[in-house]
Amino acid sequence: MWQAFELAMAKEFRPLMYLRVIGPYDRLRPREAVLADARRSTDDPAHLEWVRRVYDDEVVSATEAQHLESLLVQRLDRLEAALLRHDWLVGSQYSIADLSVAPRVRMYPLVQVPLAPGRHRRVCDWLGRLAARPSFARSEAVQPG
Numbered sequence: 051m052w053q054a055f056e057l058a059m060a061k062e063f064r065p066l067m068y069l070r071v072i073g074p075y076d077r078l079r080p081r082e083a084v085l086a087d088a089r090r091s092t093d094d095p096a097h098l099e100w101v102r103r104v105y106d107d108e109v110v111s112a113t114e115a116q117h118l119e120s121l122l123v124q125r126l127d128r129l130e131a132a133l134l135r136h137d138w139l140v141g142s143q144y145s146i147a148d149l150s151v152a153p154r155v156r157m158y159p160l161v162q163v164p165l166a167p168g169r170h171r172r173v174c175d176w177l178g179r180l181a182a183r184p185s186f187a188r189s190e191a192v193q194p195g
Contacts, residue, residue, distance in 0.1 A: 052139055052147035055125070059154050062121045066161040068109045076105050122163045126170045129155065133172035137179060144183065152180050 076084045088101040103109055110118065129151070132139055139147040156177060158165055167174050180186055 053150050055128070056150045056154055059122065059125050059151070062118045062125075063154060063157070063161060065110045066115060066118050066122075066163070067157075068104045069107070069115055070161050073104045073107055073109065076101075077107075081105055119161075119163055122158065122161075126155070126158075126165065126173055129173045129176070130170050133176050137176070139176075144180075148176075148180060152177065 084105050085098070085101060088098055092098065129139075136142060138144050139151065155165075155173065165174055165177075
């Protein structure tokens, strides 16, 4: 169930990431330079069109972005409810469910979907428990190759 939850969350998150993160980052460079880089990496017309749409800020409309953001907040509400009587998503122990869902939730601020401690206190506490796990601390210390 939680892996399907994360997959659906990813589909809502991805357009916001391109709208609010990748598009603005790409626009730090000239349009033709970005499109030329894309053409060097692929000749797939759909991918090239996607790169153009991201650059031209045509990924999603403002209304659609608001809708996607509201869906992501609803997911936080669902997590909050799931953590009502448990420290972890599946009962009393850390599990693959926590490992599957946590990275996406931790990326919410990246796409300007804030974690509201007043509204999502249990989710924030859960993320704190996850961050305190030695395996999480070690994974955050890994430097890109």
